[in-house]
Amino acid sequence: MAARSLVWFRNDLRVSDHPALAAARARGEVVGVYCQCVEQWRQHGMADWRLSFQQRTLEALSQALRELGIPLLILQPGAFSGCAAALADLCQQHQLTHLDFIDEYPLNERRRDQQVVHVLGAQVEVSRHTADVVVQPGRLKTGEGRPYTVFTPFYRRWLQYRNEREPAAAVLPQAALPIPSTPIPRQLDGVPIDAGAQLWPAGEQAAQRALDDFVSARVAGYAERRDIPGVDGTSRLSAHLAVGAVSPAQCVRAAEQIAEGEGVETWVAEIAWRDFYRHIVAQFDRVSRGRAFRPPTDRLPWQDSSAPGWQAWCEGQTGYPLVDAGMRQLNQTGWMHNRLRMVTAMFLSKHLLIDWRLGEQYFMQRLVDGDFASNNGGWQWSAATGTDAAPYFRIFNPASQGQKFDPQGEFVTRWVPELKALPAKLLYKERRTWPAGIEYAAPVVEHGFARRRALDFFKANL
Numbered sequence: 001m002a003a004r005s006l007v008w009f010r011n012d013l014r015v016s017d018h019p020a021l022a023a024a025r026a027r028g029e030v031v032g033v034y035c036q037c038v039e040q041w042r043q044h045g046m047a048d049w050r051l052s053f054q055q056r057t058l059e060a061l062s063q064a065l066r067e068l069g070i071p072l073l074i075l076q077p078g079a080f081s082g083c084a085a086a087l088a089d090l091c092q093q094h095q096l097t098h099l100d101f102i103d104e105y106p107l108n109e110r111r112r113d114q115q116v117v118h119v120l121g122a123q124v125e126v127s128r129h130t131a132d133v134v135v136q137p138g139r140l141k142t143g144e145g146r147p148y149t150v151f152t153p154f155y156r157r158w159l160q161y162r163n164e165r166e167p168a169a170a171v172l173p174q175a176a177l178p179i180p181s182t183p184i185p186r187q188l189d190g191v192p193i194d195a196g197a198q199l200w201p202a203g204e205q206a207a208q209r210a211l212d213d214f215v216s217a218r219v220a221g222y223a224e225r226r227d228i229p230g231v232d233g234t235s236r237l238s239a240h241l242a243v244g245a246v247s248p249a250q251c252v253r254a255a256e257q258i259a260e261g262e263g264v265e266t267w268v269a270e271i272a273w274r275d276f277y278r279h280i281v282a283q284f285d286r287v288s289r290g291r292a293f294r295p296p297t298d299r300l301p302w303q304d305s306s307a308p309g310w311q312a313w314c315e316g317q318t319g320y321p322l323v324d325a326g327m328r329q330l331n332q333t334g335w336m337h338n339r340l341r342m343v344t345a346m347f348l349s350k351h352l353l354i355d356w357r358l359g360e361q362y363f364m365q366r367l368v369d370g371d372f373a374s375n376n377g378g379w380q381w382s383a384a385t386g387t388d389a390a391p392y393f394r395i396f397n398p399a400s401q402g403q404k405f406d407p408q409g410e411f412v413t414r415w416v417p418e419l420k421a422l423p424a425k426l427l428y429k430e431r432r433t434w435p436a437g438i439e440y441a442a443p444v445v446e447h448g449f450a451r452r453r454a455l456d457f458f459k460a461n462l
């Protein structure tokens with residue numbers, strides 16, 4: 001029997017540099033499938049922003065596949081546990097001989113895939129591929145044969161392997177099969193597909209344009225500008241990377257082919273951070289179970305959401321201009337600049353001593369680029385429960401961070417307009433120096449006090 005393969009798309013919604021699609025097409029005819037697991041995604045906290053972005057990316061993928069003669073079928077299993085049976089039915093219905101997919105690393109995703117391999121293994125030949133990372137988890141080990149748990153030595157080794165995989169072959173069109181593609185639902189779980197479309201253009205072509213723009217015009221200045229939230233200094237590719245409209249390997253190659261120097265090196269290191277957190281998730285199941293990466297920190301008696309400051313933090317009303325600007329950017333656009341993700345996450349966990357898992361969940365429920373490994377890694381790093389080599393005594397002072405990264409208050413006043421009337425030189429100074437008449441939230445906690453309290457909290461419990 002001639003080969004007819006099923007390519008199961010997940011967070012790899014593109015046709016270029018897609019080793020599963022390339023392998024399947026090289027073998028013979030191809031059918032694409034996508035499982036909408038809305039119940040499961042919502043359980044994982046997926047934001048409306050991301051849900052609609054993902055749908056639009058899927059729509060673009062369906063169109064690109066149609067041009068290659070490949071139908072894209074959409075299944076609605078609801079939860080991951082329904083994927084195996086739904087895919088098995090499909091294989092039987094269309095006499096499929098092979099199944100190809102690209103590996104994902106969080107625990108629930110790995111369990112889903114094990115179940116699929118178990119159920120379908122008897123029926124079709126299953127091939128798993130690597131492309132959600134530049135270097136496959138498990139490939140890099142310390143001298144003692146263990147996974148790396150600190151970024152810098154990981155990164156040194158990662159650089160040696162980063163171009164190990166050849167880009168996947170371009171996919172040749174096939175004669176159209178008599179199987180119609182499923183129309184893309186115009187809304188999912190009450191979220192219209194067009195929600196946020198202007199702010200977040202989606203699809204593989206949009207991702208490639210964003211990558212080209214960035215590497216041709218901005219990557220050279222990345223090292224100097226990436227920490228300044230008021231300028232467009234970063235790539236804004238995170239949502240595209242999260243749904244796989246572009247692969248991390250394509251990002252590295254594009255940057256290294258077009259330029260060299262500190263900007264490129266620093267940006268490629270960020271792609272390595274993304275890999276690093278995926279390696280952590282793949283090799284330390286406890287982080288997918290809501291536990292700390294550093295087990296002793298599981299003992300810390302964090303506050304819950306009834307603690308003073310939680311509501312103010314969520315709403316961007318803490319009285320700390322940089323923290324509030326970041327939170328409002330997140331609430332209003334589904335995205336927050338990396339520097340502010342660190343500042344706001346550290347503020348919640350160290351100034352307010354509120355459980356980092358609540359912050360992790362809050363971010364996930366709002367981010368257009370919400371991604372378990374990067375979000376969990378970023379939160380645990382900030383809360384001193386994770387992979388940071390300099391753990392709990394790193395406590396950002398939101399005022400010094402503001403002075404350093406937004407001295408003129410360009411970014412802050414964009415998001416906290418109450419402060420427009422305040423001279424920039426007073427923005428991060430004590431309240432008693434402010435002129436009367438500025439109507440802005442009072443600080444939820446005083447920095448010096450919060451810092452001492454956090455140090456005592458960690459010292460007493462670790």
Ligand SMILES: Cc1cc2nc3c(=O)[nH]c(=O)nc-3n(C[C@H](O)[C@H](O)[C@H](O)COP(=O)(O)OP(=O)(O)OC[C@H]3O[C@@H](n4cnc5c(N)ncnc54)[C@H](O)[C@@H]3O)c2cc1C
Pocket residue numbers: 226234235236237238239241242270271273274275277336337338339341342345363367369370371372374375376377378379382
């Ligand atoms: C508390 C916290 C939560 C975070 N949650 C997420 C999340 O849910 N999804 C997400 O994609 N990123 C997350 N990050 C990482 C980072 O903030 C974003 O990837 C970045 O701000 C996206 O903007 P950009 O695409 O312009 O990044 P660029 O600066 O252009 O970087 C390029 C790419 O590298 C990757 N990257 C950059 N920084 C990091 C990092 N620190 N960790 C992992 N990958 C990185 C991203 O894929 C990013 O798109 C989080 C960071 C922190 C501190």
